[in-house]
Amino acid sequence: MIRLDVALTLNPNLILSIWPDDDEGIGYLKDSGDIHLLSSQAKRILETLVEKPLTAAQIYEEMDDSIGRKTDQTFNNCIPHLINLGLICQST
Amino acid sequence: MREMRYPYDRSISQREPNLHAFPSALSLKFGPLSVSVSSNSSKTLDCIRQLYADYPENESDFFDFHVSIDSAQGIRRWYKPQINFSLDGFKPFKPLPGDQALPLFEWGMNWCVSNHCHDYLVVHAAVVEKQGRVLMLSAPPGAGKSTLCAGLVCRGWRLLSDELALVSMSDDGLVQVTPLGRPVCLKNQSLGVIRSFSQDSRFGPVCYDTVKGDVAHMLAPKESIDRSQELAQLSWVVFPRYAPQAKSVLSPQGKAQSLLNLAKQSFNLNVLGEMGYRLLNQSITQSDCYDFQYSSLDDAVKLFDSLLHVPDTGKN
Incomplete structure (x- = not known):
């Protein structure tokens, strides 16, 4: 379950592959060998977390208006999904 | 490509001292790989030789793969002949009909490369x-x-x-x-x-x-x-x-x-x-x-x- 007050970080075993001319990206987990195709929203969230750990609320603020209308859905679905996949972790 | 005598396994030669069981073998080199191909069928070797006529011979005594394409023995020599592919004696596939030696060799080599060439x-x-x-x-x-x-x-x-x-x-x-x-x-x-x-x-x-x-x-x-x-x-x-x-x-x-x-x-x-x-x-x-x-x-x-x-x- 996602905790809003806890900082989220990238899994240290994650290799994030992104290309400037592609909306989607790839997340590769070194420990399991899993390869995940990242939607544009998931890619944005992971790119944001590359800079520094953020809480879910802070990620929400970092998202610009271009996906503002979808932010609620991002917030509700995408971040928990990324946690379930093991791409991001909740600090304790 | 050159012909060479098959390097007999001592235990096999002691069990079955038939010098015609493995008439010859081929030495092939393609890209970075060298392959020794032996067969108890000269017809099979001829087919492979035809396909690889332009390839250089392996100049070293070391081979990446020692493979065999052997016709089945016993009753299968006459009744619905079969052929086997093996790598160092291991047979990864079931036998195929005897007239499919060439595809079996190529598919066998694909198996060798995809399962063993982990430098790439x-x-x-x-x-x-x-x-x-x-x-x-x-x-x-x-x-x-x-x-x-x-x-x-x-x-x-x-x-x-x-x-x-x-x-x-x-x-x-x-x-x-x-x-x-x-x-x-x-x-x-x-x-x-x-x-x-x-x-x-x-x-x-x-x-x-x-x-x-x-x-x-x-x-x-x-x-x-x-x-x-x-x-x-x-x-x-x-x-x-x-x-x-x-x-x-x-x-x-x-x-x-x-x-x-x-x-x-x-x-x-x-x-x-x-x-x-x-x-x-x-x-x-x-x-x-x-x-x-x-x-x-x-x-x-x-x-x-x-x-x-x-x-x-x-x-x-």
């Missing part, structure tokens, strides 16, 4: 090169990859691989492909298509009613064999699909989706782990990626030849 990322792809630029054609079986590869080779592209691409990282951090340059395996209608597409193409014997239909191998051009030590850096990754009556359409494909597609076609990504992923990632990053639908080989060749006039931007 092994990708299920055909690879050709022209003017120093490398085109990788990756697709699941039946998509028309080998036919397209054969068509390009008949029009002057250098054959690096028909089935298995050996991918590695060069010293400058770019991905390169090591040529294998083995004969191109063609099936069913593709045989007639390539024969009419190029009168100069040379083929081994046709094997009928294999598990993949009628199969024959187009011999690799001499120039491709002679240049089999020349590695080349990847420029395009294309996912071809033959569609009857369709126009030839080359559609750009996103890098992320391309990486995922290429990962599905790699044999040993799970073995190589992070190194394999980095090879995949760099392959896609330095290449232009496309989906390609085609029905006409002429149109396809023209289209890929026209790509040569587009400046190479991926390696910057």
Whole structure:
């Protein structure tokens, strides 16, 4: 379950592959060998977390208006999904 | 290619001192690999010899693979003859009908490479090169990859691989492909298509009613064999699909989706782990990626030849 007050970080075993001319990206987990195709929203969230750990609320603020209308859905679905996949972790 | 005496296993020779059981063996070298092929059938060796006539001999006593293509003994010598492929005595496949020795050898060699050559990322792809630029054609079986590869080779592209691409990282951090340059395996209608597409193409014997239909191998051009030590850096990754009556359409494909597609076609990504992923990632990053639908080989060749006039931007 996602905790809003806890900082989220990238899994240290994650290799994030992104290309400037592609909306989607790839997340590769070194420990399991899993390869995940990242939607544009998931890619944005992971790119944001590359800079520094953020809480879910802070990620929400970092998202610009271009996906503002979808932010609620991002917030509700995408971040928990990324946690379930093991791409991001909740600090304790 | 040279002939040599089969190095007898002492225990076998003591058990069965029949000096004619293994009449001879072939020494083959293609790309970085050397293979010793033995058989108890001189006819089988003759077929392989015909297919690999232009290949150099292995100058070392060391072989990467010792394989055997042996006719089954006992009642199977006369009743529905069968043939077995083995690597160092291990038989990875069930026997096939005796007249399918050549396809069995080629499929067996594919198995050897994809299961043992872990110095490379092994990708299920055909690879050709022209003017120093490398085109990788990756697709699941039946998509028309080998036919397209054969068509390009008949029009002057250098054959690096028909089935298995050996991918590695060069010293400058770019991905390169090591040529294998083995004969191109063609099936069913593709045989007639390539024969009419190029009168100069040379083929081994046709094997009928294999598990993949009628199969024959187009011999690799001499120039491709002679240049089999020349590695080349990847420029395009294309996912071809033959569609009857369709126009030839080359559609750009996103890098992320391309990486995922290429990962599905790699044999040993799970073995190589992070190194394999980095090879995949760099392959896609330095290449232009496309989906390609085609029905006409002429149109396809023209289209890929026209790509040569587009400046190479991926390696910057």
